[in-house]
Amino acid sequence: MTKKDITPELEYKTLTKLFFLFGVGIMSWIPRFPDIKAQLGLTNGQFGSIISMGSVGGFISLLTVGHIVHKLGTYKVLIASTCALYLGFILLINTTSSLVFLPIIIAVGFSISAFHISVNSQAFDCQTRISDPIIVKLHGLWTLGAVSTGLISGLLIGRISARTQLDVIFSLVLLLSIHYINKLRPVSLLPQPEDDHYSIKQVFTSLRFDRLIAGGMICAIFLEISMGDWSNIFGREYLGITGGLITLPYILFMSAMIAGRFQISRIINWMPLNRSANIGAAIGGIFFLLGVVVSIAFGETHKYWAFGVFSFGCFVAGLGTSFITPSFFNAATARSALPSAVVIGQIGLINNFLIFCGKWVIAWTAEFTSLAVALLIPGLLVLSIPLFSKALLSGSAQSQP
Incomplete structure (x- = not known):
């Protein structure tokens, strides 16, 4: 297949599959x-700390x-990062040593960021040829992939081992991802060795800390990260829920995010994007905090009732913050005059540092107080989003959210 055979629409469809598989x-x-x-054999604090080391690999990658x-060019980086990522995951879930786990999680973090930069660079290039806000929709496909795997895990927990399940999933995703990356090869971004925008020196000298962007993104994304890291452990260890039911809050949260991201065009037709973000953050943050507070107050005496309220709070929080x-x-x-790939790298550098610090705060708050108290932190961050939403008034951010 040649470049002229791949229309922007076909490129977009292939990207949807890659984003879904990435999720x-x-x-x-x-x-x-x-x-x-x-x-x-780790405690909450130890496990949270070692998981956060993936951010170190991400920082190096960025x-x-x-x-x-x-x-x-994007093709070679997509292939290399895909292979390194899923082979690394297979090693991760088959080790029982935290000393072996540590360098592998750093390598996996590097590979995730490498794939993220290259696939989003390709997506931004595709968006210039399609008059549609495909970035948010592609992120919705990523979320759909995350929910799909959560549903599978919910059905399989207690039936087959984690190693067996994940070995199969990682192997299939590796093979399918390589297949779709090869389909994109004719339209992949080409090498541009004559342009020095991307030197490491240039990353630092051109680095701009946009307070509104950095603050808004960390407040919005940290709830999603915390749900992924801790919601299942919270259900099992804090509330005493057993079996596949522990995945319910995460599945509801991510399902709500899918719904919100696919309805982004309707949302921005109803009201300005910054106002939508303010309302969504307020409602989502309040309901999430309500779910955590109810779990603290009634978790010991009415654990299933508390778990239900927490799950509903997660659903509303996912819906409210989905598009932010x-x-x-x-x-x-x-808001930047730099190329999109440079902007992606700079955002990633700042976010990775903030996420790394935030993960340590959550992990050791959980260790020294309780996981429920730690989960209040991302809820409060969501309520802070209106302090930064003015950034969403930027021109193309409204037409292509």
């Missing part, structure tokens, strides 16, 4: 965190991969 792949092990934590993409993170992502490119 399935990197989120498939999260519902199995309680099993992996037990397999490693310093270097933009330059590599520019020199080699990708909207800030687009606003960042609208």
Whole structure:
């Protein structure tokens, strides 16, 4: 297949499959965190800390991969990062040693960021040829993949081992991803060695800390990260829920995010994007905090009732915040004169540092107080989003959220 045979619409359809598989792949092990934590023999604080080390790999990747993409093009980086990512995951879930786990999680974090930069660079390039806000929709496909794997895990927990399930998923996602990356090869971004935008020195000298973008994105995305890291452990260890039911809050949260991201065009037709974000953040943050507070107050005496309220709070929070993170992502490119891949790298550098610090705060708050108290932190961050939503008024951020 040649470049002229691949229309922008066909390129977009192929990207949807890659984003879906990316969601399935990197989120498939999260519902199995309680099993992996037990397999490693770690406490909440220790497990949260070692998981956060993936951000170190991501930070290194964000310093270097933009330059590599520019020199080699997206195709080679997509292939290399895909292979490294899923082979690394297979090693991760088959080890019982935290000393072995640590360097592998750093390598996996590097590979996730490498794939993220290259596939989003390709998506932004595709968006220039399609008059539709495809970035938010592609993020919705990623979320759909994450929910799909959560549903699978919910059905399989207690029936087959985490190792067996994840070995199969990672192997399938690896093969399918390579297939679709090869389909994109004729239209993949080409190497541009003559352009020095992507040197490591340039990353630092051109780095701009956009307070509104950085603050808004971390407040929005940290709830999603905390749900992935801790919701299943919260259900099992804090509320005493057993079996596949522990995945319900995460599945409801991510399902609501899918619904919100696919309805983004309707949302921005109803009201300005920044106002939508303010309302969504307020409602989502309040309901999430309500679910956590009810769990604290009634978890010991009425655990299933508390679990139900927490699950509903997660659903509302997912719906309210669904479109906010990708909207800030687009606003960042609208507010910068730099190429989109440079902006992606700079956002990633700042976010990775903030996420790394936040994960340590959550982990050790859970260790020294309780996981329920720790989960109040992302809820409060969501309520802070209106402080930064002015950034969403940026031109193309509204037309292409």
